[in-house]
Amino acid sequence: MKYQQEHLMTLLALLFTLVMVVSAQASAAVNKKVVMVVSGYGQEQGEKTPGYEFDEFAKAYGVFKANGITVDVASPKGGQVEADEYDPKKPYNAKVLADKAIMAKLDNTLASAQLDATAYDAVFIVGGKGAMFDLPKDESLQALIADIYQQQGTVAAVCHGPAALVDVKLSDGSYLVANKKVNSFTNKEEKLFGKKWLSKFEFMLEDKLAERGARFQSSEIMLKHVAVDGRLITGQNPTSTVAVATALVKSLGLTPVAQKQDIDDKTLAQVAKFLVSDRENGKAVIKHLADNQDDYHIPLVGMYGFYYLKTAEAEQDFEHALSLMTVAQKAINNPMLDMKIAKTQHKLGREKAAKTTLNQLLATKPDYKPALDMLKTL
Missing domain, CATH: 1.25.40.10 (Tetratricopeptide repeat domain)
Structure with a gap:
């Protein structure tokens, strides 16, 4: 009888500990907030000028939502933004399109100049070739990224999203990416898949990051690669999106929820x-x-x-x-x-x-x- 009582007490103690851990995890997630940044350069679904990649936005948002993280959406000028052409029937895109709350934020993005870095635990910069045109020139965005990083927040970007990082400087005058492991859409990928806009780019992203002192790394074309250097997380291409978002979740002290792989x-x-x-x-x-x-x-x-x-x-x-x-x-x-x-x-x-x-x-x-x-x- 005594053994049964002790065994029961042990089980109850373990159950209590598990409940407390789960509760703490849920509580932590409720308080976490990420701002997702997209290019506002796109017109006519990327035909006239390139915009952001809806697939990347949808995949990353899906990870954040599953982990209970609050999301805001911003762009350099704010307001409505246009994605490049995408397939709305893909499961991850369909979920976002059916989510009225996030679509309302995407249809009326916040201007980067109106954002307060202290309101966010992390920034996630979505890719798409439009990011090469407006994000590197947005000084308000550069300040936001630097401030979030310097207040111990996480900076994450995928595909062409790291274009927003090339001119970000920290308070000591050094470039954010200097001496850090970084990756992005590679020169090889640009030449294979980005020919339409390549001649319009002011720089090659891989080259510019290396010029800023980044320790650039990569994998084969269009295969997943995530570079994690402390609180700086970068992904090579659209295939890397979920992994980058998941790494961001981990950086916030959360245990990512397992999700079905696309x-x-x-x-x-x-x-x-x-x-x-x-x-x-x-x-x-x-x-x-x-x-x-x-x-x-x-x-x-x-x-x-x-x-x-x-x-x-x-x-x-x-x-x-x-x-x-x-x-x-x-x-x-x-x-x-x-x-x-x-x-x-x-x-x-x-x-x-x-x-x-x-x-x-x-x-x-x-x-x-x-x-x-x-x-x-x-």
Whole structure:
């Protein structure tokens, strides 16, 4: 009887401790406040001038909301802002579009000049190519970022969002990013995916951050990479958004709530795993993707291979691109991809495989001239 009483008391004590921890966590979250900053430069869904990335805003906001963090939304001039074209049907976007409270803030953003840094625990700067145009020139935003950082708050930015950091100076006159691990959209990514606006940029973001003394780091194109240096958190590209937002949550002393991974992020995580694997483990990743196509966005794997091929230098790079394109060949079913596969096979000395690829293409498109012409050269 005595043992049972002691056991019961122990269980009650553990339960009480758990309740107190959970309560403390919830209480802490209630008091945390983040200002999300977006570019106000966009017009006509990014056709006339580029704006911010709604996907990045939605993914980051989803993390903050799930963790009970209060969010304000700001831009350099305040008021209504326009995102670049996006897919409203994506689950994370649909959730934000259905959230009247946050949409009201997004439709009438606060001007950076009216913000009080002491009201916030962190600032999160959303990317999008518009960030390259108005955020670096916003002195009020620079002051806000510096003040939040110097009051022991967290500064986070993703993709082109770090453009807002390039001229931020601390009270001692040093640049915020100096001697800190930092990343952003890379030069390589700009040249592959940012050609429309590249000539209009006043600087290349990777170069400017390095010029300011940042210790720039990065991963392969469009794969997740988060640089954490104390209370400065930066992410390379849209794929890094959730990880940056989650790191911000952790920096505020909170334990992030587990969330279901978006299918595109989940897919690119497999691509990242493949690219760093040895030959045997790499084959296992490709087989896993091929055997579980309903769990991943397989066409994205093929398109990644297509763009990765553009950056290929070493033979292994071409091998990787070929594997990624091939696993998605049937799902994409596009002659342009088939031709890329055949040309890569040819470059790697696999004449028989290249002929097979071309003949399979011609079986469905017998008059496809690029395939006919290439076949004559083999």
